[in-house]
Amino acid sequence: MSSNNRPLSPHLDVYSLPLSALISIVHRGTGAFLSIGSIVLVWWLMALAGGEEAFMSAQSFMGSFFGRLILFGWSFALFFHLANGIRHLIWDAGYGFEKEAVEKSSLIVIGAAGFLTFFVWVIAFSFGIGA
Amino acid sequence: MSLKSPLGQAKGLGSAKDGLHHWWAQRVTAIALIPLTIWFAFKVAILSMSDYQTVLESIGSPWSAALIVSLVVAAFYHAALGMQVIFEDYISHKAARIIAIMSTNLLMFLLGAAAVIAVVRIALGG
Numbered sequence: 467m468s469s470n471n472r473p474l475s476p477h478l479d480v481y482s483l484p485l486s487a488l489i490s491i492v493h494r495g496t497g498a499f500l501s502i503g504s505i506v507l508v509w510w511l512m513a514l515a516g517g518e519e520a521f522m523s524a525q526s527f528m529g530s531f532f533g534r535l536i537l538f539g540w541s542f543a544l545f546f547h548l549a550n551g552i553r554h555l556i557w558d559a560g561y562g563f564e565k566e567a568v569e570k571s572s573l574i575v576i577g578a579a580g581f582l583t584f585f586v587w588v589i590a591f592s593f594g595i596g597a
Numbered sequence: 598m599s600l601k602s603p604l605g606q607a608k609g610l611g612s613a614k615d616g617l618h619h620w621w622a623q624r625v626t627a628i629a630l631i632p633l634t635i636w637f638a639f640k641v642a643i644l645s646m647s648d649y650q651t652v653l654e655s656i657g658s659p660w661s662a663a664l665i666v667s668l669v670v671a672a673f674y675h676a677a678l679g680m681q682v683i684f685e686d687y688i689s690h691k692a693a694r695i696i697a698i699m700s701t702n703l704l705m706f707l708l709g710a711a712a713v714i715a716v717v718r719i720a721l722g723g
Contacts, residue, residue: 497683501679507669508711511716511719515715544638551631554627582635587642590642590643590646593645
């Protein structure tokens, strides 16, 4: 019995994840990361409420290399989750399900997240030089 | 014509147990968070190198404080809803799943309450 032309399940170990699937799991990952990262926001607000000394030590940590690294990852995760979240809302409204539309919106999400991250850091540094 | 059984119709619950409310609340908070997070991210970027007094006045001004409290409530509610879905998908052991969801809900409430208290204190100049 010939089995040459039978359809096969994807070979999972050689199956390359489509971009839309990769973005889907990253959306979840960034969501979990932001949930944990929200501790940084609470800490910053608490330090500001706690007085000048507490605030300055929080600021000096945020300004350190390690602090900036965390904030950079945090800001990219935020803007990625934001951009892809808007895509999800558009899907919820019933638009953009065609394959071409999904491929295009995947690229828009990555571009928008990258641009907003870049833009917010440019602003942070330009105000830093001015101050 | 409904495909639901009479008992299912009477109880009004699907396999997810509480149906639409979770999904809807996640969307409502998501929409609220679009302008709030963009505004806050750029506000913090502008304030990043400012001194203590400037940041205190900016964050504590009435509209800023009101928007940050709104942001914090929406964000922690949204986070709790999202983490719940992740736990429901990946933790198959029922007791472990319930414990994970419940402790995340409690932690998100605590963090949200702490952030609100901080903002109120900043705004009122305690």
